[in-house]
Amino acid sequence: MPKKKYKYIDLFAGIGGFHQAMDALGGKCVFACDIDEDCRKTYEVNYGLKPAGDITKIDAHDIPEHDVLCAGFPCQAFSKAGKRLGFDDETKGTLFFDICRILEYHKPKYALLENVRNLASHDHGNTWRVIHDRLEKLGYNLLSEPVIFSPHYIGIPQHRERVYIMCVRKDIGEVAPFEFDKRKIKPCSIEDILQNDSDIPNIEEYRVPKEMEQLIDLWNEFLQNIKVDKLPGFPIWTDRLCELNKNEDLSQYPSWKQNFIHKNNELYRNNKKFIDKWLVRAKKNPLFFGAKAKLEWQAGNVDIPNIWNQIFQLRPSGIRVKMNSFFPALVAIVQTSIIGSRRRYLTPRECARLQSFPDTFKYDIKQAQAYKQFGNAVNVDCVKIFAKHLLK
Numbered sequence: 001m002p003k004k005k006y007k008y009i010d011l012f013a014g015i016g017g018f019h020q021a022m023d024a025l026g027g028k029c030v031f032a033c034d035i036d037e038d039c040r041k042t043y044e045v046n047y048g049l050k051p052a053g054d055i056t057k058i059d060a061h062d063i064p065e066h067d068v069l070c071a072g073f074p075c076q077a078f079s080k081a082g083k084r085l086g087f088d089d090e091t092k093g094t095l096f097f098d099i100c101r102i103l104e105y106h107k108p109k110y111a112l113l114e115n116v117r118n119l120a121s122h123d124h125g126n127t128w129r130v131i132h133d134r135l136e137k138l139g140y141n142l143l144s145e146p147v148i149f150s151p152h153y154i155g156i157p158q159h160r161e162r163v164y165i166m167c168v169r170k171d172i173g174e175v176a177p178f179e180f181d182k183r184k185i186k187p188c189s190i191e192d193i194l195q196n197d198s199d200i201p202n203i204e205e206y207r208v209p210k211e212m213e214q215l216i217d218l219w220n221e222f223l224q225n226i227k228v229d230k231l232p233g234f235p236i237w238t239d240r241l242c243e244l245n246k247n248e249d250l251s252q253y254p255s256w257k258q259n260f261i262h263k264n265n266e267l268y269r270n271n272k273k274f275i276d277k278w279l280v281r282a283k284k285n286p287l288f289f290g291a292k293a294k295l296e297w298q299a300g301n302v303d304i305p306n307i308w309n310q311i312f313q314l315r316p317s318g319i320r321v322k323m324n325s326f327f328p329a330l331v332a333i334v335q336t337s338i339i340g341s342r343r344r345y346l347t348p349r350e351c352a353r354l355q356s357f358p359d360t361f362k363y364d365i366k367q368a369q370a371y372k373q374f375g376n377a378v379n380v381d382c383v384k385i386f387a388k389h390l391l392k
């Protein structure tokens, strides 16, 4: 780690996950940009630096000199025509192209990039190949495979596997192989990031509404009364808890869907008496329709299933119940997790903690924006690990 302050730039800066980490390691941010105005406001409030806007409109010449380029960029498919027709740059028209353009102009010593896990396999590996080859061509050493890492590997209760790409300018050195022994992963506890309910000023806003509570109680009753060897690992679709309709041609559906229909039907046939009665009562709950009439139990096989002991989310595919050891990845769209034991949603402060932002961080006062911004952010402690590894 350089003793003197090093300068870095924060592209696609969001609310500054990189900024938090790089500053903590002695860096000074000399430039940031993000196209989203709300993110820019949050960034300025917290760091006293006003980010520029759309990267595609920014001339590399207008960006100050820096030692490290940081970027958590959107994953986009690259042009196949590039390869086929011999274009010298397959990245044109993508935001990765803008990163390359800045690297080419400034030639900083290091670059640290982050992306979704899918980047490693996106477009049958073509996306990673293009990124790797392009960075190499620009004069950087990098590992041949992207490193996949998640906060839950280091005790932070969020499952968020992301790809980290560390680059060192060729005249400076190599990137040391990154070793992480997954067998050493310790169990996480969601309690580590939860606020005391008594410390949440507007707690009522986060509580599960009464009708939703009743709906969850209904689902608990269902799970606790069906006779099964193992709790269903397939999604329970209540509109399929019935006799098969002989006039319906199931072959019109893809095979995975046919399989789930048959499994639901089997569950029904083995529990017909209970389910018929339960369905009559369930249908009286005004929330029992669409996604809320479906359940995905992903919390393992327990003796007495109880959704209130787990974490759950309302997803378009149904109510998804997960084990309560860590949260699923925060996402930009609003599908905020519910902490069963607290009968409430995660608060924005808890989302900040899941992304390892300090409690002094001032999040957007518009709640939907705050959730979105944390859902888009990079985990600060994960960035620290890769920045240390890269700059050591």
Ligand SMILES: C[S@@+](CC[C@H](N)C(=O)[O-])C[C@H]1O[C@@H](n2cnc3c(N)ncnc32)[C@H](O)[C@@H]1O
Pocket: 012, 013, 014, 015, 016, 017, 018, 033, 034, 035, 036, 039, 053, 054, 055, 056, 071, 072, 073, 074, 095, 373, 376, 377, 378
């Ligand atoms: C995955 S998020 C990165 C979040 C950031 N690393 C953080 O910790 O908050 C991607 C960001 O890219 C921004 N973005 C998308 N297109 C952009 C563009 N053309 N110019 C600048 N920023 C852009 C989005 O607004 C979003 O905030």
